[in-house]
Amino acid sequence: MLKERSAFALPGLPVLLLALLLVLGALGLTLQAAVQNDPGRLAYTLPVLVVGIFILTGLFVVNPNEAVALQLFGDYRGTVRQEGMAWANPFLSKRKISTKVRSFESQRLKVNDQDGNPVEIAAIIVWRVVDTAEALFEVEDCEKYVTVQSEAALRALASHFPYDAHEAGQLSLRGSTDEVAAKLKMELQRVLAQAGVEVQGARISHLAYAPEIAQAMLQRQQAAAIIAARQKIVEGAVGMVEMALAMLAEKGTVQLDEERKAAMVSNLLVVLCSERSANPVVNAGTLYH
Numbered sequence: 001m002l003k004e005r006s007a008f009a010l011p012g013l014p015v016l017l018l019a020l021l022l023v024l025g026a027l028g029l030t031l032q033a034a035v036q037n038d039p040g041r042l043a044y045t046l047p048v049l050v051v052g053i054f055i056l057t058g059l060f061v062v063n064p065n066e067a068v069a070l071q072l073f074g075d076y077r078g079t080v081r082q083e084g085m086a087w088a089n090p091f092l093s094k095r096k097i098s099t100k101v102r103s104f105e106s107q108r109l110k111v112n113d114q115d116g117n118p119v120e121i122a123a124i125i126v127w128r129v130v131d132t133a134e135a136l137f138e139v140e141d142c143e144k145y146v147t148v149q150s151e152a153a154l155r156a157l158a159s160h161f162p163y164d165a166h167e168a169g170q171l172s173l174r175g176s177t178d179e180v181a182a183k184l185k186m187e188l189q190r191v192l193a194q195a196g197v198e199v200q201g202a203r204i205s206h207l208a209y210a211p212e213i214a215q216a217m218l219q220r221q222q223a224a225a226i227i228a229a230r231q232k233i234v235e236g237a238v239g240m241v242e243m244a245l246a247m248l249a250e251k252g253t254v255q256l257d258e259e260r261k262a263a264m265v266s267n268l269l270v271v272l273c274s275e276r277s278a279n280p281v282v283n284a285g286t287l288y289h
Contacts, residue, residue, distance in 0.1 A: 001194070002133040007070045007078025012059050012085025019059075022052030058090035065100040067132045079132045097136060101128045102143075105205055106151050111158040113173060118210035121158050121173070123184060125150045126201035127192070134196030145195050150202075153187045163209065173207055180204060241265050 026049035062068050062083050070077045070092045080086055081099075088094070103126040113119050127146055129135045135142040158173065161180060165172040171179055185202040192199060245264070 002076055002137050004131045004133040004196070005078045007080050007088065009070075009080045009082070009086040009088045012061075012087045015055060015087040016059060016085065019052045019055040022048055022055070026052060054090055055087075058087045058092075059085060060088070060094050061085050065098065067097050067099055067129075069095045069097060069132050069136055071095065076133060076137065095136060097129060097132050097142075099129050099132070101126060101200060103127070103201075104147060104150075106147070106154060108206055109151060109155055109158075110210055111155050113158055114160060114162040117163055119158065119163055119173070120206065120208050120210055121154060121204065122206035123150070123154050124201075124203050124205045125188065125199065127188075127197050127199050129196055130198045131196030134194065139195045142195055142197065146192060146197060149191045150188060153184060153191060157184050157187065163207075173204070177204060 026045045029045040030049070060068060062080055062085075064083055066083075068080045068086075070080065070088055071094075072089070072092050077092060080088070103124060105124045106122050108120050108122045110118055110120055125146070129142065139145040157180065161171055161173045161176070163173050165175050173180055181203050184204075185199050188199045188202055241264075
């Protein structure tokens with residue numbers, strides 16, 4: 001694999017001044033020869049003019065966050081990263097490549113998660129070229145390569161995690177965004193390294209169930225939320241009943257046998273766990289009559 005290396009290049013401004021002096025001097029001498037009707041002097045001025053123009057063709061400009069790769073008849077000779085005007089052999093071909101930070105958002109992909117449920121997922125990838133030789137010569141189109149490989153990695157990642165966690169500590173697409181993003185970035189860096197690309201960030205930008213199962217999954221989430229809420233209510237009610245019985249026994253307010261305790265526990269749980277307010281009832285009898 002080709003690796004980036006520095007290319008030999010001269011500062012462009014001194015070379016530009018030299019070339020301009022040659023060209024202007026040759027033009028001046030040519031005009032003077034024409035005025036004086038001295039054709040013999042053209043034999044000296046024309047080569048100087050050609051050399052000056054030839055030197056000018058070797059000038060090129062490197063913009064900020066840009067690099068220029070030099071090739072001689074197809075052979076890679078190095079890369080110039082120094083900003084400003086530079087000069088290299090005019091026979092060298094010069095290919096510019098951006099080293100700016102770039103980002104793109106993938107299309108919304110429909111994939112199956114670990115449980116087999118169809119989900120829609122998209123991601124934002126932030127990347128930049130760090131090795132110009134690999135980016136230019138190891139892949140056909142660096143930007144297209146990044147796009148295709150990113151979508152492939154996103155599909156593979158989504159199939160390794162469930163949409164929602166079913167157990168405590170389980171990673172999921174919806175609940176473990178940081179961990180999922182870190183794994184996506186690591187996988188992308190492994191794949192894109194051969195193209196001279198550094199992945200600087202990867203985040204999930206869109207995540208939802210596919211429309212055909214979205215309503216069913218919403219009902220499932222609602223049911224899970226109701227069950228969790230009921231569990232909390234029951235745990236709190238049991239604690240309040242235990243506290244009430246303990247306080248009654250400690251203060252000796254009433255003496256309750258096991259049957260009366262069971263009736264009291266039943267009534268308190270009904271009151272505490274009910275969704276509606278309790279209606280007061282005056283009991284005219286006893287538990288046994």
